[in-house]
Amino acid sequence: MKIVGVVGGGPAQDLPDLKEYDSDSVFWIGADRGNLTLLEHNIIPQIGVGDFDSINADEMLTIDQCSIKIETYSTQKDETDLELAIQKAIEINPDIIYLFGVTGGRLDHELINIHMLYRIEKAGIKGVLINKSNWIELKLPGMHKIEYEPKFKYISFIPQSLSVLDLTLEGFIYPLKDKEVQFGSTLCISNQLNGKIGTFSFTSGILIVVKSRDVLD
Template sequence: MRKVAIVGGGPEEAIPDLRLFDEEVLWIGADRGAHVLLSQGIQPTEAVGDFDSVTNEEKSLIQEKAQHFEEHPSEKDETDLELALQKAYSYQPDVLYLFGVTGGRMDHGLINLQLLYPLEEKGIRGIVIDKGNWVELRKSGTHIVEYDDLYPNISFIPFTPEVKGITLEGFYYPLENQDVPWGSTLCISNKLISEKGTFSFNEGILLLVKSRDVNEVSM
């Protein structure tokens, strides 16, 4: 299974310890994300962007340390994250982690969460991660979710106007064949009662959000 991770230029205080995810991962730094990787002792395979968010000294270090460095003009059609995604697709990943894409401007965070849909359409498991959250997108069917002590709270949020027939098994608050529309809090802040549980639904698309209080554990 090929795993690729992109680190964007979001607020560094929202980015977890990337070394926790370093095993067999190919790293791509988008603009300042490349500097974040180096600051955590990780060599980027790819560094791409206009690098207008780093100093000249930092850019020189990125250029020296990254295996592949690609600089683009600041006036361009694609964002730095889009350029990084194009690089990621060239490696044909099965799993794509996205760090440094939340925690700042809400418009950036919302559109970056929407990236999970085209990733799913390409057959790529997309995962957005920050210090407090782990977010994935799921289409209808039956799915397994495993306990993670870093992200113990589990919520299911409709991505489409309604998700029909949700059933939760192995959860503190079980559910059977319930419809959940936009705005419903029915599937917020649940927990597993064992190492894994299952959730299924008949129609729609939802976001699986595993989360924690960022003050609970240092990452």
């Protein structure tokens, strides 16, 4: 399985331990300051992209000394550094793209970074946004399987379209059958699996699926 890990420059306190996700099959891309984040976790990215406007000269020297392939863009550009990194990740055509360091800072950036999962999904690639307390995916209509993870026991389904049609949840403490869920509804917040595996399906709309835990867990 081919995996690309994309790391942004979000605050360190929101990050999981990146070494937990590192292996020989992971291709790492740093977005701007995300390159320093990777180096702090003793991971050398294969590619670094961005305008690097958040990095000073000494930090840039540190990056250069690691022989990272750098793609530098003008600060006057239409895309964010993370979008450029995701575009590069999609070009590699992996099975999965993990996004790290993309939450916990500015809310406008955090919201659009979550929405970037749509672009990954439309490219036929599984996209996952991971921070210390959450595992977030975006799903299009169909039947989907979801597995129990002890550190993320809560599961929420959040419409990202005006409505989600025929949402069915099986294997959950709070099951659902062919329900229309409107944008802004809290109906499907904080569910849990009954066992190790559950399924969910819907026929129309877009869903954000969030596996989460309490901050103090």
